[in-house]
Amino acid sequence: METxxxxxxxxxxxxxxxxxxxxxxxxxxxxxxGSVYKEGEEPVPGRTAFRYDAVYDExxxxxxxxxxxxxxxxxGALRGVNGTVFAYxxxxxxxxxTMQGGDTYGASAPGLMHLAAExxxxxxxxxxxxxxxxxxxxxxxxxxxxxxxxxxDGTGDVQIREHPxxxxxxxGAAEAVVTEPGGMADALxxxxxxxxxxxxxxxxxxxxxxxVFRIVVESRPxxxxxxxxxxxxxxxxxxxxxSESVRLTGAVGQRAKEGGKINTSLLTLSRVVQxxxxxxxxKGHVNFRDSKLTRLLQDSxxxxxxxxxxxxxxxxxxxxxxxLSTLQYALRARSIQNRPEQHARxxxxxxxxxxxxxxxxxxxxxxxxxxxNGGMMVPKEQWESMQGELASRRAELEELxxxxxxxxxxxxxxxxxxxxxxxxxxxxxxRAAEAEAAAKRLEAEAAKAKADLEREKxxxxxxxxILEATRRTETALLASGATLQERVGACAGDLDACxxxxxxxxxAARATAExxxxx
Numbered sequence: 305m306e307t308x309x310x311x312x313x314x315x316x317x318x319x320x321x322x323x324x325x326x327x328x329x330x331x332x333x334x335x336x337x338g339s340v341y342k343e344g345e346e347p348v349p350g351r352t353a354f355r356y357d358a359v360y361d362e363x364x365x366x367x368x369x370x371x372x373x374x375x376x377x378x379x380g381a382l383r384g385v386n387g388t389v390f391a392y393x394x395x396x397x398x399x400x401x402t403m404q405g406g407d408t409y410g411a412s413a414p415g416l417m418h419l420a421a422e423x424x425x426x427x428x429x430x431x432x433x434x435x436x437x438x439x440x441x442x443x444x445x446x447x448x449x450x451x452x453x454x455x456x457d458g459t460g461d462v463q464i465r466e467h468p469x470x471x472x473x474x475x476g477a478a479e480a481v482v483t484e485p486g487g488m489a490d491a492l493x494x495x496x497x498x499x500x501x502x503x504x505x506x507x508x509x510x511x512x513x514x515x516v517f518r519i520v521v522e523s524r525p526x527x528x529x530x531x532x533x534x535x536x537x538x539x540x541x542x543x544x545x546x547s548e549s550v551r552l553t554g555a556v557g558q559r560a561k562e563g564g565k566i567n568t569s570l571l572t573l574s575r576v577v578q579x580x581x582x583x584x585x586x587k588g589h590v591n592f593r594d595s596k597l598t599r600l601l602q603d604s605x606x607x608x609x610x611x612x613x614x615x616x617x618x619x620x621x622x623x624x625x626x627x628l629s630t631l632q633y634a635l636r637a638r639s640i641q642n643r644p645e646q647h648a649r650x651x652x653x654x655x656x657x658x659x660x661x662x663x664x665x666x667x668x669x670x671x672x673x674x675x676x677n678g679g680m681m682v683p684k685e686q687w688e689s690m691q692g693e694l695a696s697r698r699a700e701l702e703e704l705x706x707x708x709x710x711x712x713x714x715x716x717x718x719x720x721x722x723x724x725x726x727x728x729x730x731x732x733x734x735r736a737a738e739a740e741a742a743a744k745r746l747e748a749e750a751a752k753a754k755a756d757l758e759r760e761k762x763x764x765x766x767x768x769x770i771l772e773a774t775r776r777t778e779t780a781l782l783a784s785g786a787t788l789q790e791r792v793g794a795c796a797g798d799l800d801a802c803x804x805x806x807x808x809x810x811x812a813a814r815a816t817a818e819x820x821x822x823x
Contacts, residue, residue: 314605314640315612317358317373318631320619321398327620332627334359340631342624354631356638362619366402370419373612377539378423380610381521384535384646388542388604389416392633393616394626395546402616403517403543404492417517417541421488424521437522439479440488442495445596446513447565453495453515454478464599465719466726471603479520492517514569514597517541536647540604544570544597569597574633580605581639593730608645613637 318340323330333341340354347353358372377387391399406413414422428436442453443462452462455478462476480491499513519539545566572595579590592602604611615634617627 311641311643312610314637314642315358315373315610316356316634316638317360317369317612317614318354318356318634319360319364319369319398319402319614319616320362321401321616322362323619327618327622329621330619331621331624332617332619334361342628350632350635351628354635356634366405366413366415367419369402369614370416370423373614374416374420375423377610377612378420378427380644381519381537381539382424382427382523384523384537385644386538386540386603386609386647388540388601388609388611390542390544390604390611390613391416391616392544392613393546393630394618394623397546397616397618397630399546399616400543402614403541404496417492418485418489420519420539420541421482421485424519425485433526435524435526438482438488439520439522440482440491441474441477441479441518441520442491443474443477443516443518443600444495444499444513445515445569445600447562448569448596450474450596450600451498452477453498454480454491464596465723467715467719468722471608472599474600488519514545514566515543516600517543538609540601540609542601542604544573569595573598573601574636576605577633577637577640581636591730593727605640608643610644611640611642 318334320332320334331343333343335341338356338359340356340359341347342352345352349355360369360372374389377389380387389403391403393399401413401415403415403417405415405418424438428434428438444451444453450462450464452474455462462474464472465475466472480487482488482491495515495517499515517540519541521537521539522534523537524534576590576592576594576598592598592605598605603609613634615630617623617630619627
């Protein structure tokens with residue numbers, strides 16, 4: 305059963321690691337009111353000026369960060385409310401130091417994981433009237449593959465599933481039951497030995513994967529009714545691999561491939577954070593299934609848990625671009641709204657245990673009856689009634705056990721069917737999006753073809769007009785040519801007549817001349 309609490313905004317804190325000698329001067333200024341400013345520039349919200357729930361400079365230790373933004377999540381887990389702490393930032397910005405501390409067991413500089421364990425066991429010791437059960441698991445997302453770091457067989461292959469009421473869970477993940485803070489530190493150290501790490505130019509032991517260390521807290525008052533529920537709270541501590549720039553890490557080969565996968569998954573996470581911010585404004589769809597990381601953290605991002613993001617940044621001027629990207633990411637995450645719920649588990653186990661205790665009591669009475677030295681005598685009718693009650697309770701217990709097993713099998717089958725249906729729905733949604741994009745492309749191409757056709761028609765219309773004008777001109781020229789030809793013919797006739805007349809005149813002149821000569 306879940307009890308819904310008031311909607312809460314995702315809490316964001318900034319932690320600045322100490323400046324290294326090779327990084328030059330500090331490029332950022334922190335204020336007590338949670339503001340961060342870029343030195344030497346005019347404050348522009350979202351670019352050179354930011355505001356968060358809390359900021360911690362290089363002088364603040366991890367305990368101060370824990371008390372400021374994480375303690376309330378552990379208190380919530382003890383009350384049955386799930387909580388998640390993220391550490392996000394570029395590589396070598398102090399994420400793993402913040403989460404795990406300065407050494408394996410956190411003795412010299414404890415991390416948030418060790419401080420949470422210390423807090424949990426102190427709270428348990430202060431409540432002697434309550435029974436507690438603590439379990440922890442350690443998961444890794446490496447190159448988009450989910451692995452169990454506590455698996456005894458060394459393979460660690462597990463699957464992400466989703467329950468219709470309890471949400472996303474990991475099928476087959478190993479869980480270690482812990483009874484003291486040292487046991488939790490041992491589980492953490494065991495998982496770290498199996499984690500993927502490697503050296504880069506920025507960090508000799510760079511995390512090459514995202515990890516989720518999960519602590520499950522079950523609690524129940526010792527003096528309570530048999531059918532009372534069990535409060536179940538979980539605290540997830542997420543150490544994200546750092547976003548990488550090849551320019552700074554100098555990664556090549558396998559390290560470059562790992563860095564590409566890390567950046568891709570962080571980009572998907574950033575896209576989901578942006579979609580969640582848009583969803584808070586009443587629009588948009590969030591697709592958590594784009595990566596294993598976002599799928600695993602679905603309930604922590606905009607879900608039913610209290611969530612805190614600790615963005616770790618480097619203060620130097622050489623890392624301004626990477627720090628600015630981290631600050632902008634944290635600012636977007638601050639717009640996410642979560643809906644925490646208190647989880648109480650009521651199931652058939654409590655009823656079965658109650659019947660089992662009754663059967664044990666009846667068997668004890670039966671043993672006393674048979675024991676002549678320390679037993680007691682009861683009337684025959686009571687003896688027969690006890691035998692019948694014992695048989696009835698045994699039969700009822702067997703039926704309940706069978707019904708519980710059958711219900712579990714049906715629940716697992718239903719979960720798998722639901723997962724398959726959701727994956728198919730996502731695939732259909734992707735195919736529909738592709739078809740819609742293809743239709744839009746075809747529509748654009750058709751519009752372009754239509755425009756080209758209209759231009760061709762206009763061009764042909766101009767050509768026809770020119771041809772018509774040319775034909776009219778040609779006809780006029782032909783008519784003028786015929787008229788000219790007729791005139792030339794008439795002139796030629798006139799010339800012939802003139803020539804004949806001239807020949808006659810010439811002949812007469814010669815004759816006159818000859819006559820004159822003779823006289």
